[in-house]
Amino acid sequence: MEMTLPILILAIPITMFLILGIGGVYMSKKMAGVLGILGMGVTMCIAYYVALTYFFSGDPAFIDAQGLRLQVPVFDWLWLAFTNALQVKLGFLLDPISAMMLIVITTISFMVHLYSWGYMEGEKGFQRFYAFLSLFSFSMLGLVVATNIFQMYIFWELVGVSSYLLIGFYYKLPSAVSASKKAFIVTRFADLGFLIGILILSFYCKTFDFIPITNDPTSVLASTGGATFMGASVLTWALVLIFVGGMGKSAMMPLHIWLPDAMEGPTPVSALIHAATMVVAGVYLVARMFPLYLIEEASLLFVTCVGAITAFYAAVVACCQIDIKRVLAFSTISQIAFMMVALGVARPELHDGFGYMASMFHLFTHAMFKALLFLGAGALIHAVHSNDYTAMGGLRKYMPITHWTFLIGCLAIAGIWPFSGFFSKDEMLAAMFANHWFWGAWMTMVAGLTAFYMFRLYYLIFWWEENPHYKEHKPHDAPWQMSLPLIILAAVSCVAGFIPFGEFVTWNRMPYHIHIELPVAATSLTVAILAIALATVMYRKKNPIPSRLKAAMPGLWQAAHRRFYWDEIYMFITHKIIFNIICKSIAWFDRHVIDATMDGFAKITQKTSFAIRGMQSGSIQTYIVWYFLGAVLLAGITWICIF
Amino acid sequence: MELTMLWYLVPSVIMFICGVYGFITRHNLIAILLSLELMLNAADLNFVVFNRFLFPGAMEGMFFTLFSIGIAAAETAIAVAIVVNIYRAIGNTDINEIKKMRF
Numbered sequence: 001m002e003m004t005l006p007i008l009i010l011a012i013p014i015t016m017f018l019i020l021g022i023g024g025v026y027m028s029k030k031m032a033g034v035l036g037i038l039g040m041g042v043t044m045c046i047a048y049y050v051a052l053t054y055f056f057s058g059d060p061a062f063i064d065a066q067g068l069r070l071q072v073p074v075f076d077w078l079w080l081a082f083t084n085a086l087q088v089k090l091g092f093l094l095d096p097i098s099a100m101m102l103i104v105i106t107t108i109s110f111m112v113h114l115y116s117w118g119y120m121e122g123e124k125g126f127q128r129f130y131a132f133l134s135l136f137s138f139s140m141l142g143l144v145v146a147t148n149i150f151q152m153y154i155f156w157e158l159v160g161v162s163s164y165l166l167i168g169f170y171y172k173l174p175s176a177v178s179a180s181k182k183a184f185i186v187t188r189f190a191d192l193g194f195l196i197g198i199l200i201l202s203f204y205c206k207t208f209d210f211i212p213i214t215n216d217p218t219s220v221l222a223s224t225g226g227a228t229f230m231g232a233s234v235l236t237w238a239l240v241l242i243f244v245g246g247m248g249k250s251a252m253m254p255l256h257i258w259l260p261d262a263m264e265g266p267t268p269v270s271a272l273i274h275a276a277t278m279v280v281a282g283v284y285l286v287a288r289m290f291p292l293y294l295i296e297e298a299s300l301l302f303v304t305c306v307g308a309i310t311a312f313y314a315a316v317v318a319c320c321q322i323d324i325k326r327v328l329a330f331s332t333i334s335q336i337a338f339m340m341v342a343l344g345v346a347r348p349e350l351h352d353g354f355g356y357m358a359s360m361f362h363l364f365t366h367a368m369f370k371a372l373l374f375l376g377a378g379a380l381i382h383a384v385h386s387n388d389y390t391a392m393g394g395l396r397k398y399m400p401i402t403h404w405t406f407l408i409g410c411l412a413i414a415g416i417w418p419f420s421g422f423f424s425k426d427e428m429l430a431a432m433f434a435n436h437w438f439w440g441a442w443m444t445m446v447a448g449l450t451a452f453y454m455f456r457l458y459y460l461i462f463w464w465e466e467n468p469h470y471k472e473h474k475p476h477d478a479p480w481q482m483s484l485p486l487i488i489l490a491a492v493s494c495v496a497g498f499i500p501f502g503e504f505v506t507w508n509r510m511p512y513h514i515h516i517e518l519p520v521a522a523t524s525l526t527v528a529i530l531a532i533a534l535a536t537v538m539y540r541k542k543n544p545i546p547s548r549l550k551a552a553m554p555g556l557w558q559a560a561h562r563r564f565y566w567d568e569i570y571m572f573i574t575h576k577i578i579f580n581i582i583c584k585s586i587a588w589f590d591r592h593v594i595d596a597t598m599d600g601f602a603k604i605t606q607k608t609s610f611a612i613r614g615m616q617s618g619s620i621q622t623y624i625v626w627y628f629l630g631a632v633l634l635a636g637i638t639w640i641c642i643f
Numbered sequence: 644m645e646l647t648m649l650w651y652l653v654p655s656v657i658m659f660i661c662g663v664y665g666f667i668t669r670h671n672l673i674a675i676l677l678s679l680e681l682m683l684n685a686a687d688l689n690f691v692v693f694n695r696f697l698f699p700g701a702m703e704g705m706f707f708t709l710f711s712i713g714i715a716a717a718e719t720a721i722a723v724a725i726v727v728n729i730y731r732a733i734g735n736t737d738i739n740e741i742k743k744m745r746f
Contacts (some may be wrong), residue, residue, distance in 0.1 A: 071680045427671035495652040614746070616745050617742070617745055618741075618743060618744050618745030619738075619739075619742055620738060621666070621667050621738065624663075624666055624667055625667055628663060628667075
């Protein structure tokens with residue numbers, strides 16, 4: 001494959017961003033929308049061509065005789081050369097996970113572009129919205145194809161910026177503004193860890209490139225020379241710090257607080273950025289560096305623990321949210337944590353490290369069905385003009401397309417055969433059980449909770465009790481631009497599970513044959529069906545059970561509803577401790593020491609000048625006398641010095 | 644009797660001191676201007692003398708003097724114009740009458 005096609009994948013979105021960003025105000029909305037959709041459509045076609053060529057062509061450049069898929073840097077330009085060894089390049093790395101991500105990103109991005117045409121119709125700043133979507137697509141594509149960790153970091157920050165811009169799209173709403181700031185600051189805080197990790201790693205590796213680092217991790221370990229810091233090896237520190245960057249982006253505890261608030265952005269943005277693509281960047285990062293993580297099992301254990309705690313926490317909180325987008329946000333956090341755990345438990349000796357494959361598989365299927373759920377939520381919000389399920393209920397008759405597609409999404413995320421979520425979740429659970437029964441049992445419980453809260457949401461939106469407001473304002477299905485992506489994504493969610501994913505993406509890039517582990521599959525399926533049955537009993541028709549349960553455990557419900565007070569804890573730490581104690585003392589020092597010194601200089605100058613200002617008498621002849629005396633004095637001094 | 648440098652420098656110093664004395668003591672602006680010209684010419688004389696005696700082959704001092712005379716002429720024109728304006732404004736040319744530019 002020649003170089004031009006992969007370049008186009010990056011060039012088209014950034015060109016679209018420039019065209020729509022600069023020229024958008026001179027275009028009609030329709031023109032801007034069509035341009036954005038066309039640009040993304042062409043990008044999608046090229047990305048499909050590139051990815052499918054990579055997977056299926058059998059070209060010896062991509063796959064060797066043993067079936068090992070190669071990592072191909074299609075191009076790699078030298079950009080910054082710090083030293084002969086330490087150089088930053090900008091390139092395009094084609095390997096199984098980046099090719100898979102190309103497909104995911106361009107598909108979801110195209111669906112969202114199309115969907116936004118209907119959803120954002122009549123909004124002010126329609127052209128700006130498309131420009132930002134293009135910028136995001138460019139940054140995300142650049143992130144996944146990065147050939148080195150520094151390039152990844154650059155695009156990592158770029159997706160952060162586009163996320164900030166899109167969350168704050170309704171910049172007149174104070175809540176949207178504060179949500180965008182929160183997302184930016186929290187992820188930036190995490191990226192500090194990422195940057196330090198990169199610096200440590202590159203200090204010891206003497207390179208930023210992924211290929212030498214990941215292909216020969218033991219030499220990296222050797223180059224650290226067994227250096228340790230606070231009881232752990234420096235490599236563990238570097239990997240944990242890099243993972244902290246991933247925790248920020250992927251909303252792992254305790255840095256998850258920005259994601260629920262990010263739902264203030266337009267719903268298509270939530271579907272694209274905060275469900276399908278950007279938030280899985282953390283998972284992608286760990287997957288990218290996986291061979292390194294593998295030689296430091298402590299760092300993998302850290303990944304597993306963070307993931308397991310987050311998955312459970314987010315699933316519990318999702319059961320008690322009223323805003324449907326917040327439910328989906330917490331569900332996203334929980335599912336990403338699922339992928340993290342699957343990565344964390346993957347070991348080469350356990351079925352060729354199939355946890356890695358399962359994690360990537362779930363990333364793929366989750367992107368499809370979570371984007372579907374978010375876009376469905378967008379259609380609902382579009383119809384009833386509210387984010388809360390209390391304004392919905394009984395919608396199945398009014399919005400059949402949304403109802404059926406949403407149901408498919410719920411079934412997929414709950415892990416019901418034959419929908420895609422079943423296959424990926426089954427692989428992940430099998431990998432967890434293979435590592436240790438505890439992880440398996442714990443995550444099976446989370447999977448049950450997932451099924452429960454998704455069906456709680458489904459029933460409260462589409463069944464429960466019909467909202468009386470429908471008589472005045474009859475909700476209806478969304479226009480075709482919005483329904484078509486729903487139908488396409490639902491179709492993908494139905495069949496994606498049958499993709500033999502192990503043939504394409506594994507940790508060592510050798511094909512792995514997926515086989516369903518019957519005991520695990522049966523257990524998870526049973527748990528999911530039981531959870532759905534429970535949700536059916538509780539929420540199918542209006543009944544007093546939920547409110548009675550709520551009344552029985554008011555403390556628990558309130559705590560879960562308020563997300564276990566994480567935001568309050570952060571408020572306490574930032575406002576009470578950082579602002580009040582640390583910042584105030586720094587401000588005192590600044591005002592009373594630094595400023596006071598400067599004021600002192602000014603005062604001395606002023607006092608002196610007041611004391612001697614009488615010398616400026618206005619009489620020229622006096623000045624001349626002084627001048628003459630001065631000149632004589634200088635001449636005298638010079639005379640003395642010379643002789 | 645040989646004409647040494649001293650024969651030129653002593654009158655130049657006398658001229659200069661006269662200029663300084665006149666500048667400090669006179670009250671009439673025109674007289675102050677004349678004293679100023681005296682000082683300037685003393686300096687010009689020094690240029691010529693030093694050039695003639697110390698660097699006989701060079702011409703820089705001579706040329707500098709020519710420039711200086713030219714500039715002095717222009718400067719005098721401006722100064723006289725200022726004096727005329729002051730006379731129009733306050734009716735005389737006494738330096739003690741113009742002391743407004745002070746602290």
